Amino acid sequence: MTDSPSDTTEAPSPLDTFAAELATKVGAARWTADYGTIHIYVNRDQWVAAATTARDEADLGFFSWLSAVDWSKDVEVGEPAADVEDLEERYEILCRLASVNTSAAVILSTSVAKDDAWLDTLVPVYAGANWHEREAAEMFGVNFVGHPNLVKLYLPSGFEGHPLRKSFALGARTVKPWPGTVDVEELPSTTNVEAGEGS
Amino acid sequence: MTELDTGGIVQVSDGGVSVEIKGEAMTLNIGPQHPSTHGVLRLVAEVDGERISKLDPVVGYMHRGKEKLAEVRTYAQITALINRIDWVSGFANEVGFVIGVERLMGIEPPPRAQYIRLILTELTRISNHLVFASSYPLELGAATPLMYAFREREHIMDVIESVTGGRFHPNFNRVGGVKPAAGGGKTQKKVSLDLPAGFYAAAANAMDRAEVACDELDELVTGNEIIQVRAKNVGVISREDVLAYGISGPNARASGIEFDLRKHEDILPYSDFDWNVAVRHHGDSFDRYLVRMDEIRESIKIVRQAIANVPSGPLQAKVPRVLKVPPGSVYVRTENPKGEMGYYIVSQGGRVPYRVKIRSASFSNISMMSKVAVGQLIPDLVATMGSLDFVLGDVDR
Numbered sequence: 340m341t342d343s344p345s346d347t348t349e350a351p352s353p354l355d356t357f358a359a360e361l362a363t364k365v366g367a368a369r370w371t372a373d374y375g376t377i378h379i380y381v382n383r384d385q386w387v388a389a390a391t392t393a394r395d396e397a398d399l400g401f402f403s404w405l406s407a408v409d410w411s412k413d414v415e416v417g418e419p420a421a422d423v424e425d426l427e428e429r430y431e432i433l434c435r436l437a438s439v440n441t442s443a444a445v446i447l448s449t450s451v452a453k454d455d456a457w458l459d460t461l462v463p464v465y466a467g468a469n470w471h472e473r474e475a476a477e478m479f480g481v482n483f484v485g486h487p488n489l490v491k492l493y494l495p496s497g498f499e500g501h502p503l504r505k506s507f508a509l510g511a512r513t514v515k516p517w518p519g520t521v522d523v524e525e526l527p528s529t530t531n532v533e534a535g536e537g538s
Numbered sequence: 539m540t541e542l543d544t545g546g547i548v549q550v551s552d553g554g555v556s557v558e559i560k561g562e563a564m565t566l567n568i569g570p571q572h573p574s575t576h577g578v579l580r581l582v583a584e585v586d587g588e589r590i591s592k593l594d595p596v597v598g599y600m601h602r603g604k605e606k607l608a609e610v611r612t613y614a615q616i617t618a619l620i621n622r623i624d625w626v627s628g629f630a631n632e633v634g635f636v637i638g639v640e641r642l643m644g645i646e647p648p649p650r651a652q653y654i655r656l657i658l659t660e661l662t663r664i665s666n667h668l669v670f671a672s673s674y675p676l677e678l679g680a681a682t683p684l685m686y687a688f689r690e691r692e693h694i695m696d697v698i699e700s701v702t703g704g705r706f707h708p709n710f711n712r713v714g715g716v717k718p719a720a721g722g723g724k725t726q727k728k729v730s731l732d733l734p735a736g737f738y739a740a741a742a743n744a745m746d747r748a749e750v751a752c753d754e755l756d757e758l759v760t761g762n763e764i765i766q767v768r769a770k771n772v773g774v775i776s777r778e779d780v781l782a783y784g785i786s787g788p789n790a791r792a793s794g795i796e797f798d799l800r801k802h803e804d805i806l807p808y809s810d811f812d813w814n815v816a817v818r819h820h821g822d823s824f825d826r827y828l829v830r831m832d833e834i835r836e837s838i839k840i841v842r843q844a845i846a847n848v849p850s851g852p853l854q855a856k857v858p859r860v861l862k863v864p865p866g867s868v869y870v871r872t873e874n875p876k877g878e879m880g881y882y883i884v885s886q887g888g889r890v891p892y893r894v895k896i897r898s899a900s901f902s903n904i905s906m907m908s909k910v911a912v913g914q915l916i917p918d919l920v921a922t923m924g925s926l927d928f929v930l931g932d933v934d935r
Contacts, residue, residue: 402784439795492597503605
């Protein structure tokens with residue numbers, strides 16, 4: 340637990356304790372519990388085992404959601420990541436599991452390389468992962484190995500590209516930059532905020 | 539009589555003998571336009587006679603790509619985007635997102651703002667459940683309850699509109715509190731930076747009327763024999779399926795799971811009030827209906843206590859003019875009228891989020907349709923689907 344926030348002098352919060360215990364159980368290298376949200380970082384080969392352990396030994400049987408984040412140095416849309424220089428290009432896959440007896444819940448996280456984007460499916464452990472993995476597969480181009488029916492969920496079957504990748508341009512912004520000519524709020528960059536300009 | 543080769547067909551004159559004719563499975567396409575689909579949902583059903591042997595829901599007709607759109611919008615702009623996810627309970631969608639941003643920024647909204655958020659969330663819940671209580675009987679063939687429920691719902695919508703200015707899409711939550719210039723209109727701009735005059739009386743009146751509507755609906759629907767025959771023991775969802783599929787909200791509580799994020803998450807001051815989590819145990823369509831009727835009554839209780847105790851004070855915490863959210867990621871879940879509504883916000887320190895994952899209740903709730911429908915008759919499929927109370931905007935996002 341080298342990287343984790345437990346090395347402060349004050350007593351660990353119940354959230355920290357829970358996160359640390361579960362991280363040990365699933366054999367995770369790292370965990371965080373910032374902003375009331377527990378992340379447990381596991382390796383790709385631990386993914387299914389970690390979810391099974393969370394379900395069977397930590398009462399986290401409620402499958403909330405599964406999705407991904409595209410960590411990318413170049414972004415076609417939005418603002419870039421904070422420290423782009425040190426950023427490792429990868430897809431971070433997240434799976435939220437919760438209890439229905441207490442308020443305990445965690446997010447399991449694993450990362451896959453962009454040129455080797457695959458992960459074992461969670462469908463045998465949580466049947467509800469089916470649609471969530473289909474969505475993540477079409478939106479990010481991650482292959483979920485062993486999924487019973489990995490066809491497109493939202494997108495038309497002939498659709499090309501993976502819309503939630505940072506390299507996928509947003510059509511509306513390509514045609515017309517935002518804000519348009521009529522905007523309710525001036526862009527902060529055009530207003531000297533510190534000096535208190537504007538109404 | 540000469541012997542005829544009847545080719546296996548049993549003649550009527552042989553009376554009393556019944557043979558099973560093995561027909562070919564037929565593929566039946568239900569939707570995308572169908573009154574019972576609450577939007578545009580297509581169901582591809584494989585049927586043997588009237589019995590469904592395989593069901594494949596096809597979603598995506600309403601997919602608006604809100605997660606992508608959120609990546610190019612400032613935090614303040616996103617509330618306008620997300621209250622359109624589940625348009626029947628717009629206000630409740632906003633709350634989780636702004637609380638997520640507040641947590642990342644370390645802002646605590648003032649108590650008065652929290653109370654107003656709570657009251658409006660509960661009003662939204664009553665309104666959502668009244669829509670359910672009117673549309674569900676309609677799907678089962680009873681048109682009258684709709685008139686009763688919508689009449690009383692209108693009073694609740696009026697209250698919401700008087701505070702927020704919007705009926706369906708309030709866009710009333712701000713990071714750090716609620717919109718300060720609520721109600722009143724131009725003429726009383728200076729004194730109307732708060733709840734509009736007459737709000738408490740109007741809300742109390744709407745609660746009284748909603749209570750009457752519940753009693754009327756009980757007489758019209760709950761005790762109705764046809765409704766009971768159509769909904770009881772139909773579409774039973776087991777506790778295990780609730781967990782594995784992530785079914786939440788009233789649908790989970792109808793299967794005996796006493797889990798309500800209003801009790802389990804410290805999001806809004808629900809612990810100040812005396813109320814109970816509505817739970818039923820059969821997990822069938824009728825129990826899902828009953829849970830929602832119970833929830834209306836509990837929400838009425840909450841609103842009555844809340845409007846009697848709204849603390850005074852500011853409506854907004856001190857918030858920088860330009861919202862720059864510190865890097866970090868947070869997941870906040872709230873009890874939307876349809877279940878767990880959650881936002882996973884990844885900030886990288888900028889004015890726009892790096893990624894927003896929207897966890898909507900209806901998506902998970904209907905993802906198990908293909909399991910529960912197998913073996914059902916087609917009319918029972920409609921009864922099951924209606925009882926799940928989904929909205930396609932909430933499925934497709």
